[in-house]
Amino acid sequence: MSTSTETLPIKSAEDVVRVRQVVRTKAAGVGLSIVDQTKIITAASEIARNTLDYGGGGEVAIESVKEQPRTGVRLIFRDNGPGIPDIEQAMRDNFTTGSGLGLGLGGAKRLCTDFSIQSKVGSGTTIMLARWK
Amino acid sequence: MDRIPILKFGDCLLVTIQVDMHDQLAMALQDDLTARLVKERSRGVLIDISALEIVDSFMGRILNNIASMAKILDAVTVVVGMRPAVAITLVELGLELPGVRTALNVERGMDLIRSTVDAETASDVDLD
Ligand SMILES: Nc1ncnc2c1ncn2[C@@H]1O[C@H](COP(=O)(O)OP(=O)(O)OP(=O)(O)O)[C@@H](O)[C@H]1O
Ligand SMILES: [Mg+2]
Numbered sequence: 001m002s003t004s005t006e007t008l009p010i011k012s013a014e015d016v017v018r019v020r021q022v023v024r025t026k027a028a029g030v031g032l033s034i035v036d037q038t039k040i041i042t043a044a045s046e047i048a049r050n051t052l053d054y055g056g057g058g059e060v061a062i063e064s065v066k067e068q069p070r071t072g073v074r075l076i077f078r079d080n081g082p083g084i085p086d087i088e089q090a091m092r093d094n095f096t097t098g099s100g101l102g103l104g105l106g107g108a109k110r111l112c113t114d115f116s117i118q119s120k121v122g123s124g125t126t127i128m129l130a131r132w133k
Numbered sequence: 134m135d136r137i138p139i140l141k142f143g144d145c146l147l148v149t150i151q152v153d154m155h156d157q158l159a160m161a162l163q164d165d166l167t168a169r170l171v172k173e174r175s176r177g178v179l180i181d182i183s184a185l186e187i188v189d190s191f192m193g194r195i196l197n198n199i200a201s202m203a204k205i206l207d208a209v210t211v212v213v214g215m216r217p218a219v220a221i222t223l224v225e226l227g228l229e230l231p232g233v234r235t236a237l238n239v240e241r242g243m244d245l246i247r248s249t250v251d252a253e254t255a256s257d258v259d260l261d
Pocket of ligand 2: 046050100103104
């Protein structure tokens, strides 16, 4: 039974690349299949970019979990940005306040086993993603 | 800033993405490809993504933009080497690549560009 956590800043586009790399290493390390690795890396990339572009930057804690009955990776993204006024609307496919496709949040949720989001206008957003074996 | 190299191969442009690109690098590739298409009047763009471990919504948007830009400039875009796990993930993400044609590898991608360009050239002649 073990868990190991690595916390990374998300302050630049290069940091988003670094997040993808660390998620990949952790996901491979706990033995997720290639398809599951690809899904969680892609989801992480979406949420990391949102953290940077809309949240004004933040951080992510990347945790590999090996404890009965679960093996996998769990990611917690945090920012102290403007928050999301209407989460339901933001989660909907094709909704964007930027120039994106509006697929990030909804897509990330579909690519994970667990997904949760907390956001408060004026104080920030926290998103948890996990992919279990 | 680093750039992704674009090779000219006959009337085609060839790009092999070998690194995990950050967003500005991907945007620069889109701009560079458009500029080269205009300059070389190429008929095809072949993008090899076999080294890419993921394609997210941003990268998908870049591929779509390249394909639309190429279409306006009368060139066909073919993406080759997409890993099966990437293709599966794209579907679940909900990302569509409407203007992008795909092929298994560089050789087949080149064949696809060739046959598409030849078919277009033939139908242009018919119209005259
Ligand atoms: N961390 C965040 N802080 C504040 N607003 C956010 C945050 N993350 C997402 N949002 C809001 O939710 C909307 C939807 O996000 P989503 O990732 O689904 O789409 P997008 O980023 O606009 O486009 P895409 O991800 O397809 O490029 C964003 O346009 C933004 O308004
Ligand atoms: Mg997004």
